[in-house]
Amino acid sequence: MNVKSIVWGLLILVLLLMAALPTVMVIAFGMLPGMVAFIVDRTEERSATFCVGGLNLCGVFPYLLELWTEDHSLEMASSQLTDVFVLAVMYGGACMGWMLYLSLPPVIASFIQVMAERRLQQRRKTQSDILKEWGNEVIEDANLGAGIAPAPVAEESQKETAAA
Amino acid sequence: MAEEPFDADKVDSAAPPKGGSIVLRDRFLISGDKPLPNLDSPNAQAYMAEDRRDFSRDLFALVCSPGIPPRTDAMRRLKSDPGAGALELVDWGSAFWPLIGRRTVVIIYERPLGGRVFEQIKNNRARINEYDIPRKIIQPLVAALRHMASINVPHRAVRPDNIYFIDEECQEIVLGECVTSPEGFDQPIMFEPLERALASPAGRGKGSMVDDMYSLGASIVVLALGVNPIERMKGEDLLFRRTNMSSYATICGNARVPILLLEPLRGLLSDTPNERWGLDEIEKWLNGLKQTPQQKKAAKKGDTPFRFGGRDHTNVRTLAHAFNRQIPEAVRVLKDETFHAWLKRSAGEGDLSDSLKGFIDTSAFHKDGMQGSDEFLVARCCAAMDPLGPIRYKGVSVYVDGLGPMLAMEVIRNGNVQILTEIVLRDIYQFWTSDRAVFMDTVEAASVFAQVKAWLTNNVAGQGLERALYELNQGLACQSSHISDDGIIFIEDLLPALDHAAGQVEGKSKPTDRHVTAFIAARFNEDILPHLKALTAQKESTSVIGMLSLLAFLQWKLKAEPVYGLASWIGGLLGPAINGYHSRTTRREIKREIPKLVRKGSLPDMFDLIDNAEKRQEDQNGYADAVEEYAISAHEIENIEGTGSELTEKAEKIGQKAAATISIITTMIAMTIMFITEML
Numbered sequence: 001m002n003v004k005s006i007v008w009g010l011l012i013l014v015l016l017l018m019a020a021l022p023t024v025m026v027i028a029f030g031m032l033p034g035m036v037a038f039i040v041d042r043t044e045e046r047s048a049t050f051c052v053g054g055l056n057l058c059g060v061f062p063y064l065l066e067l068w069t070e071d072h073s074l075e076m077a078s079s080q081l082t083d084v085f086v087l088a089v090m091y092g093g094a095c096m097g098w099m100l101y102l103s104l105p106p107v108i109a110s111f112i113q114v115m116a117e118r119r120l121q122q123r124r125k126t127q128s129d130i131l132k133e134w135g136n137e138v139i140e141d142a143n144l145g146a147g148i149a150p151a152p153v154a155e156e157s158q159k160e161t162a163a164a
Numbered sequence: 165m166a167e168e169p170f171d172a173d174k175v176d177s178a179a180p181p182k183g184g185s186i187v188l189r190d191r192f193l194i195s196g197d198k199p200l201p202n203l204d205s206p207n208a209q210a211y212m213a214e215d216r217r218d219f220s221r222d223l224f225a226l227v228c229s230p231g232i233p234p235r236t237d238a239m240r241r242l243k244s245d246p247g248a249g250a251l252e253l254v255d256w257g258s259a260f261w262p263l264i265g266r267r268t269v270v271i272i273y274e275r276p277l278g279g280r281v282f283e284q285i286k287n288n289r290a291r292i293n294e295y296d297i298p299r300k301i302i303q304p305l306v307a308a309l310r311h312m313a314s315i316n317v318p319h320r321a322v323r324p325d326n327i328y329f330i331d332e333e334c335q336e337i338v339l340g341e342c343v344t345s346p347e348g349f350d351q352p353i354m355f356e357p358l359e360r361a362l363a364s365p366a367g368r369g370k371g372s373m374v375d376d377m378y379s380l381g382a383s384i385v386v387l388a389l390g391v392n393p394i395e396r397m398k399g400e401d402l403l404f405r406r407t408n409m410s411s412y413a414t415i416c417g418n419a420r421v422p423i424l425l426l427e428p429l430r431g432l433l434s435d436t437p438n439e440r441w442g443l444d445e446i447e448k449w450l451n452g453l454k455q456t457p458q459q460k461k462a463a464k465k466g467d468t469p470f471r472f473g474g475r476d477h478t479n480v481r482t483l484a485h486a487f488n489r490q491i492p493e494a495v496r497v498l499k500d501e502t503f504h505a506w507l508k509r510s511a512g513e514g515d516l517s518d519s520l521k522g523f524i525d526t527s528a529f530h531k532d533g534m535q536g537s538d539e540f541l542v543a544r545c546c547a548a549m550d551p552l553g554p555i556r557y558k559g560v561s562v563y564v565d566g567l568g569p570m571l572a573m574e575v576i577r578n579g580n581v582q583i584l585t586e587i588v589l590r591d592i593y594q595f596w597t598s599d600r601a602v603f604m605d606t607v608e609a610a611s612v613f614a615q616v617k618a619w620l621t622n623n624v625a626g627q628g629l630e631r632a633l634y635e636l637n638q639g640l641a642c643q644s645s646h647i648s649d650d651g652i653i654f655i656e657d658l659l660p661a662l663d664h665a666a667g668q669v670e671g672k673s674k675p676t677d678r679h680v681t682a683f684i685a686a687r688f689n690e691d692i693l694p695h696l697k698a699l700t701a702q703k704e705s706t707s708v709i710g711m712l713s714l715l716a717f718l719q720w721k722l723k724a725e726p727v728y729g730l731a732s733w734i735g736g737l738l739g740p741a742i743n744g745y746h747s748r749t750t751r752r753e754i755k756r757e758i759p760k761l762v763r764k765g766s767l768p769d770m771f772d773l774i775d776n777a778e779k780r781q782e783d784q785n786g787y788a789d790a791v792e793e794y795a796i797s798a799h800e801i802e803n804i805e806g807t808g809s810e811l812t813e814k815a816e817k818i819g820q821k822a823a824a825t826i827s828i829i830t831t832m833i834a835m836t837i838m839f840i841t842e843m844l
Binding site: 045047055058062069104110112119120126132134135142 | 749787795800821822826831842
């Protein structure tokens with residue numbers, strides 16, 4: 001992050017503080033969990049940030065709307081930020097985001113694992129059928145690279161070759 | 165009730181009891197119980213024969229010895245173009261002869277009612293004085309030989325005991341048969357021209373009318389005298405004497421030959437082929453025209469003898485003959501100066517001596533090679549010493565145009581074929597073919613040898629020694645161990661014989677051994693090279709398909725009858741060909757179909773089943789697809805299995821991404837709904 005970006009950032013912040021201090025206050029306090037998620041999430045994809053930040057924003061947004069449509073003042077912002085229920089909604093959204101982030105990947109992983117197992121079985125069966133119909137010479141002619149283990153030899157095919 | 169005659173034309177029918185009669189071509193009844201020994205040939209027994217369509221004909225049958233290749237080409241020509249002056253060849257064929265229990269060639273001839281001329285003269289039942297000889301003996305024989313010359317069939321069996329009276333009154337003379345053995349094979353040495361008599365009987369060569377003229381001359385002497393003047397002289401002694409003194413001097417020397425015949429006999433018995441009387445000269449003489457008298461020429465002789473091999477030689481031709489029998493001793497003599505001194509001073513062969521020394525020097529130069537061997541040196545020297553004689557090599561003597569029958573006899577008798585093949589492969593024959601232009605077509609002889617060499621050096625099935633054997637001997641029966649007893653000489657009889665042989669086959673032997681393939685290649689006038697190449701393939705499946713395709717082609721082209729036994733035999737050998745298909749389903753289908761086709765006896769159908777191009781293509785394509793599919797599956801399996809926890813990590817990452825996506829989408833939907841609600 002270079003100096004230019006910091007200067008621009010500060011300039012925008014000052015302008016925002018001057019123009020919409022109540023909104024900045026609500027966002028700054030309400031989006032704290034999202035910011036924490038942004039800080040702790042060091043992955044390239046920033047999945048935790050998007051997941052927590054997204055639902056956190058979902059909890060903050062109704063009060064921002066209230067602020068923008070009813071009374072865009074410091075009093076209104078203060079009363080919202082001092083209301084436990086409001087904070088519970090804001091941070092509850094973030095909490096749901098964390099829960100979603102922590103619980104969904106294992107579920108998805110298990111699903112993918114099952115799918116992969118099933119695909120593996122299908123492929124193995126295909127190989128076995130091929131060997132049964134076309135014989136073990138397929139393995140040689142398939143010219144598999146090192147490290148790729150051939151499928152188990154079909155017994156029937158072996159018997160036929162031996163009989164011939 | 166009389167025993168039913170056996171149909172001899174069927175190759176695959178069961179053998180009848182011995183001693184029965186046979187019917188040839190559904191026409192000629194040959195009675196095995198009625199032999200005619202007075203009409204026997206040296207290699208064929210005579211039996212009474214009847215034409216069932218014309219009982220008035222007097223016929224007899226000659227049953228050839230199975231071990232001797234008859235002259236089938238001559239039979240074809242003589243049958244299609246019978247001429248006057250010779251026994252008429254009525255018909256011929258291959259037939260099962262019960263007395264020997266195997267097939268052989270049977271020839272139907274017109275029966276001479278007056279018996280053998282020589283015997284009748286000896287027994288005083290026929291009287292022919294010296295003035296009758298030209299008109300009664302020479303004229304009909306010359307007419308017969310003239311006809312044979314016109315159809316390019318030298319008789320090569322003119323001898324007194326092969327000349328017959330065709331009529332009971334013993335007035336009309338005819339020449340006997342000449343087809344039951346190779347050319348000159350049955351001729352006693354006395355009746356063979358000297359240059360051919362020096363060869364082994366089987367290797368005397370096809371010869372020409374020039375050779376028949378000599379035989380005619382020798383036969384006239386015997387018939388004119390009523391006795392053989394040199395009856396007691398046999399074998400080597402006779403050859404030695406003829407070479408030293410000339411044939412005319414040997415045969416007529418001490419005999420009281422009628423003066424009238426001296427002139428033709430001197431011409432006919434000449435030992436120089438290009439000076440010998442031909443048909444024109446003898447016909448002129450018969451017509452009373454005077455010929456330039458031929459001088460009695462003695463063979464070139466040395467003043468003092470040279471002792472070798474227990475004989476005193478005065479002539480280099482006899483020495484050449486002896487050298488071939490004792491090679492180490494011959495080499496010693498050839499390198500000895502005493503011999504060369506004798507050649508120059510006594511024999512007057514200075515140039516020959518120089519040539520021989522040149523050969524010895526060449527041999528010394530190539531001492532480590534084949535050209536440096538004693539056998540090669542002696543062969544080369546023999547050619548120079550007797551350029552008109554037979555090819556001499558390692559003790560074998562074969563005339564330039566006699567390789568075929570000689571080869572056949574050696575194969576039939578399990579003799580030494582190696583020497584004959586060496587003559588061809590080492591170009592030994594070229595020592596002789598270069599010196600013969602004076603009286604025979606050496607270009608033709610050399611081209612035959614070149615062709616034989618090409619066969620011998622070709623490893624493709626249907627070539628090799630066997631091909632040369634059958635090409636050079638059109639009358640030779642197929643020598644395959646499967647059918648050697650069947651005496652198969654025609655290609656049409658081959659499949660029925662193999663069909664018959666199928667029942668006795670043991671193990672996994674193939675019907676197409678080297679003899680069968682060479683026999684087919686030599687006798688079947690179709691392009692079968694692709695089949696033969698397939699048959700020779702190293703890959704067993706290709707070889708088996710080649711075998712099947714060849715025999716199927718044969719059956720299809722010859723429109724042969726179904727061959728159930730052979731189909732079953734081949735069916736048992738098709739394993740490798742069936743395994744040529746990759747698809748197990750196709751293999752099973754083919755295996756299921758084979759018994760049905762065996763029951764049909766159809767080899768073309770069997771071939772179509774085994775090597776159907778469409779099916780083969782489908783199999784190839786299917787196999788290629790299977791290999792590709794297998795490889796794709798293998799790679800996919802590898803990707804799925806990955807390396808341990810990689811899949812879990814991958815799944816977790818996907819889960820996290822999914823959670824983020826769900827979160828963002830939910831937020832956006834919720835925000836939109838809230839915004840819209842607020843706006844309303």
